[in-house]
Amino acid sequence: MIKRLLPLAVFFALVGLLLFGIEWNKHHEMSEVPSPLIGKPAPEFTLPLLYDSAKSLSRKELLGAPYLLNVFGSWCPTCQDEHPILTNQIKPLGIKLVGLDWKDEPDDAKRWIAQFGNPYDVLITDRDGRAGIDFGVYMAPETFLIDAQGIVRYKRIGMFTPENIRDELLPKIAKLQQSAK
Amino acid sequence: MSTQRRHIEAAPSPLSWLGGEGCDEGAGAPMWDTASNIEKRPLTLPSLPSKSRWGRGFKTAALASLLVILALTSFGTHAIDPLPFKDRAEEVRFQNLTRQLRCLVCQNQDLADSDAALAGDLRKQVFEMMRGGKSDDEIKQYLVARYNDFVLYDPPLKPGTWLLWFAPLAFVLAGAFALVRIVRARARAALAAEQPKPPTQDEDW
Structure with missing residues (x-):
C-alpha cells in the first residue's frame, strides 16, 4: 500500500515545491542583484554639481550626517514615476537627498528638473557612468542610504513606493537615528 | 502595418521592442538606455511604399514585416562598439573574459553579447583594466566587488x-x-x- 502511494506522494511534493516557487517569486524580484556594498564604506567619488559644474561634491564632504543618494536620469521613465514620491514622501522625512544624474546630458537633466520640480538638496552629475559603476548601479532609479560615517546601509533597486518606504526605508532610518544617540 | 509602425515609434528604442536588446522586460524599471540608444534613435523604419502595393494580403505583409525586422536587427548587431585591440591575442582574451561576465541589464546575456549601454561601459572598463596590466582575476574581483557574484556566469564554489x-x-x-x-x-x-x-x-x- 505504502509502495503504491509513494509516486503520488512524490507528485504532491513536487507540486508543493513548484507552488512554493510561484509564491516566492511573487514576493521577490528575481532580477534584483543584492548590493555587495551594504555594510561597507560607500565608494569614493568627487562629482561636479549639476547647476555649477565648476564646483564638485565628494563623499568626504557628505560625512557627518546620513543621506540618500538617488540615482536617476532624465531618460528614465521610472524615475519620472518615482519623482512625485520623492517630493511628497521622501523629502518630508528631513533626510538629506542627493540626486545623482546618471549617464545623462546635464542640459536634459536641468530641463527635467525644471519641468517636474526639484526634490533634491543637491544634484551631482555622473555623465560617463564611472561613479555609477563604482556604486554597482545597473538600472535607474536606484537609491542608497548612507550613514554619517559613510557606510552604505540600504539599497533600493527600482522606484520607491509607499509600501517599501514604510517597510524598508523608515526602519533603516530609525535605526540610524537610534545608533546616533 | 500601420499598427506595427505606431508601436515602433512609440517605443523609446525600436530595437528594444523587437527584442534586439532583449531586456526591457521585468524589474519594474525598464532601462531604455542612455547615450548609445539615443544615438541609435534616428534609425526609424525605412519608409514604406504606398499602401496599394502592399495590400496584397497576408503573405506580402508577413514578408514585409520580416524584412523590416531583419533590417532593424542587423543594425543592432553593429551597436557593439569596436575597441582598439592591439593584436589578435588581446582580442581573444577580451572575448573570453567578457563571455564569462554577465550583463546586469540583460541578465541572460553575457557582457560580450549585450547591447545595453551599461554593458558597453563595462566592456570599456574591462578593456582599460586589461591595458592597465590587470589579470583576469583582478578584473573579475573588481566587478564582483561592485555587482556581486552575480556578474560571474560560473558562481564561485563556497x-x-x-x-x-x-x-x-x-x-x-x-x-x-x-x-x-x-x-x-x-x-x-x-x-x-x-x-x-x-x-x-x-x-x-
Missing part, C-alpha cells in the same frame, strides 16, 4: 553555493539508487514467477 553545485549530483545519485532498487525488485519478482507455483499474484507494479 558554502553558500554548495547546494547549487552539488544538488544535481545528489539528484543523479538518488535516481541511480531508486533505479537499482527497482531493477532488483523486478528481477526478484521475475525469478519468483519462474517458480513452479502458479503466478496468481504478479509483481506489485
Whole structure:
C-alpha cells in the first residue's frame, strides 16, 4: 500500500515545491542583484554639481550626517514615476537627498528638473557612468542610504513606493537615528 | 502595418521592442538606455511604399514585416562598439573574459553579447583594466566587488553555493539508487514467477 502511494506522494511534493516557487517569486524580484556594498564604506567619488559644474561634491564632504543618494536620469521613465514620491514622501522625512544624474546630458537633466520640480538638496552629475559603476548601479532609479560615517546601509533597486518606504526605508532610518544617540 | 509602425515609434528604442536588446522586460524599471540608444534613435523604419502595393494580403505583409525586422536587427548587431585591440591575442582574451561576465541589464546575456549601454561601459572598463596590466582575476574581483557574484556566469564554489553545485549530483545519485532498487525488485519478482507455483499474484507494479 505504502509502495503504491509513494509516486503520488512524490507528485504532491513536487507540486508543493513548484507552488512554493510561484509564491516566492511573487514576493521577490528575481532580477534584483543584492548590493555587495551594504555594510561597507560607500565608494569614493568627487562629482561636479549639476547647476555649477565648476564646483564638485565628494563623499568626504557628505560625512557627518546620513543621506540618500538617488540615482536617476532624465531618460528614465521610472524615475519620472518615482519623482512625485520623492517630493511628497521622501523629502518630508528631513533626510538629506542627493540626486545623482546618471549617464545623462546635464542640459536634459536641468530641463527635467525644471519641468517636474526639484526634490533634491543637491544634484551631482555622473555623465560617463564611472561613479555609477563604482556604486554597482545597473538600472535607474536606484537609491542608497548612507550613514554619517559613510557606510552604505540600504539599497533600493527600482522606484520607491509607499509600501517599501514604510517597510524598508523608515526602519533603516530609525535605526540610524537610534545608533546616533 | 500601420499598427506595427505606431508601436515602433512609440517605443523609446525600436530595437528594444523587437527584442534586439532583449531586456526591457521585468524589474519594474525598464532601462531604455542612455547615450548609445539615443544615438541609435534616428534609425526609424525605412519608409514604406504606398499602401496599394502592399495590400496584397497576408503573405506580402508577413514578408514585409520580416524584412523590416531583419533590417532593424542587423543594425543592432553593429551597436557593439569596436575597441582598439592591439593584436589578435588581446582580442581573444577580451572575448573570453567578457563571455564569462554577465550583463546586469540583460541578465541572460553575457557582457560580450549585450547591447545595453551599461554593458558597453563595462566592456570599456574591462578593456582599460586589461591595458592597465590587470589579470583576469583582478578584473573579475573588481566587478564582483561592485555587482556581486552575480556578474560571474560560473558562481564561485563556497558554502553558500554548495547546494547549487552539488544538488544535481545528489539528484543523479538518488535516481541511480531508486533505479537499482527497482531493477532488483523486478528481477526478484521475475525469478519468483519462474517458480513452479502458479503466478496468481504478479509483481506489485
